Amino acid sequence: MDQQAKADILSAGIAAPSADNSQPWRFAWHGDELDLHIDAGRSGRVSDSRYVLSDLAVGACLESMVIRARALGYAADVQTFPGPEDERWAARIRWRPDPEGDRPGEPLATAIEQRHTDRRFPWRGPIPxxxxxxxxxxxxxxxxxxxxxxxxxxxxxxxxxxxxxxxxxxxxxxxxxxxxxxxxxxxxxxxxxxxxxxxxxxxxxxxxxxxxxxxxxxxxxxxxxxxxxxxxxxxxxxxxxxxxxxxxxxxxxxxxxxxxxxxxxxxxxxxxxxxxxxxxxxxxxxxxxxxxxxxxxxxxxxxxxxxxxxxxxxxxxxxxxxxxxxxxxxYARSALRDRSGRRASGSFGVFP
Ligand SMILES: Cc1cc2nc3c(=O)[nH]c(=O)nc-3n(C[C@H](O)[C@H](O)[C@H](O)COP(=O)(O)O)c2cc1C
The missing domain is CATH 3.40.109.10 (NADH Oxidase)
Known part of the structure; x- marks a missing residue:
């Protein structure tokens, strides 16, 4: 897997949502394998007891990466909670070239950077x-x-x-x-x-x-x-x-x-x-x-x-x-102006 693909996959993960925009993810590459950890300093608060909110954010981050990788021609073998001795080790992902290439069935990749939370109201409907x-x-x-x-x-x-x-x-x-x-x-x-x-x-x-x-x-x-x-x-x-x-x-x-x-x-x-x-x-x-x-x-x-x-x-x-x-x-009446930011990519751990 080339360095650009690794960087693209990680930025898709970082664009994922997290409760209170805590971004509780840490990444570590081992060759073409990626470990996804829950960040000890950004997790475990009262509402995150037993890491419920962090696990949701990790799942969203993981899915974002899997979708982006598929669009780049890679498939993922995912093992969740691979080391029972480490409760913050959420997943190990092994990336490999996808024999089916860029699947037309994954148009979701184009929405990764556009997705955001909108707290305004009222909104129009109905939803068909x-x-x-x-x-x-x-x-x-x-x-x-x-x-x-x-x-x-x-x-x-x-x-x-x-x-x-x-x-x-x-x-x-x-x-x-x-x-x-x-x-x-x-x-x-x-x-x-x-x-x-x-x-x-x-x-x-x-x-x-x-x-x-x-x-x-x-x-x-x-x-x-x-x-x-x-x-x-x-x-x-x-x-x-x-x-x-x-x-x-x-x-x-x-x-x-x-x-x-x-x-x-x-x-x-x-x-x-x-x-x-x-x-x-x-x-x-x-x-x-x-x-x-x-x-x-x-x-x-x-x-x-x-x-x-x-x-x-x-x-x-x-x-x-x-x-x-x-x-x-x-359906919102207008595009949203103010969106949540993300930390600099270097703060998420070991990058390619
Ligand atoms: C597990 C989870 C729980 C969330 N709970 C709430 C919530 O209760 N109320 C809310 O307004 N936003 C909630 N959010 C949205 C986050 O605050 C939002 O994703 C984060 O601030 C990043 O902003 P973005 O979605 O625009 O990228 C939640 C997001 C996640 C992933």
Missing amino acids: ADVRDRLSAQAQRITGGRLVWPISSAERKAALGLIRRAETLRFKSPLLHAELFSSVRFSSGWHGACEEGLAPSTLAVEAPLRPFFQMMRHPGVMATFRWLGAAPMLGWRSAWLPIRLSPGLCLLVIPSAERADVLAGGRALQRVWLQATLDGLAVQPYASAGVLSLGFVPIEPAFRSQLSALSSALGTLCRSGQGLVFLRLG
Whole structure:
């Protein structure tokens, strides 16, 4: 494999999404083999207990690389979690020339650099059935992956309530709130970009609300807001309203919460998101409901009973398996101006 192909594959991986734009990937080449690790310094925070969010990001990164490699004429033999003694060693990938060459069946490669998160609303619809079928088919390309579409008004109501309660918890729990706000890079201002974490400009906060949002990073101020009953309002604004004003919502479901299944879920997530990009759809993921319902997050005891309520509501919605990430979908009125950046490639480990 030549150096240019290796560099192209890695930049496809780095373009993948990660929770809070943490980019928790480390790469190491051994000849034509590539090891993919979870970065110890960028993983394992409260919501990332048992590496659920990192495994999803690793799966998305892996799938991005596999898709780009296929477009370059390489196939991948992937072994996930190859060394049980190292919990952050996520995958070993052996690249080899693909006898079938650049498969016409992989147009997703062209969407890798265009894919992004869009948190604006309202979005237009409806989303035609054939587009929904294409997204579902991409999820199913990864063994065990599938999408559930809450279409009936009862299902949509249940999903909306569930996501709102999970997002509200992120503001009610001082632990989750501190974690969320530590990812926001207020120093980049409301119009700037940043290469890691969340730039305020990507969060779609309306101008009049910005001073309040900025004040929320201070624990004392947030405690007062909570006392005034602001947490449910914040859950309503950050989740219920944008979803209510968007035509599409789906839930990525995986067979179990085993790490290999979560990583595969990240692969399916990336395929669905790339297909949505090709179909001109804007996408915002909502991961809190799925992640909190797994019960791994060591949240304050006062909120634990709410986690089991979330888990049973999610179970009813997806019937079998583990619902993991909701995706809000729709057609945006204009192209997005502010997107999340990425760190310099040299910071991800050993490059070719
Ligand atoms: C596992 C996972 C969970 C995420 N959860 C959320 C979420 O709950 N809310 C949200 O607005 N964005 C969420 N995102 C989107 C990330 O914040 C986004 O991918 C990251 O900031 C990089 O930006 P980009 O997608 O525009 O490249 C999630 C992404 C991943 C991969």
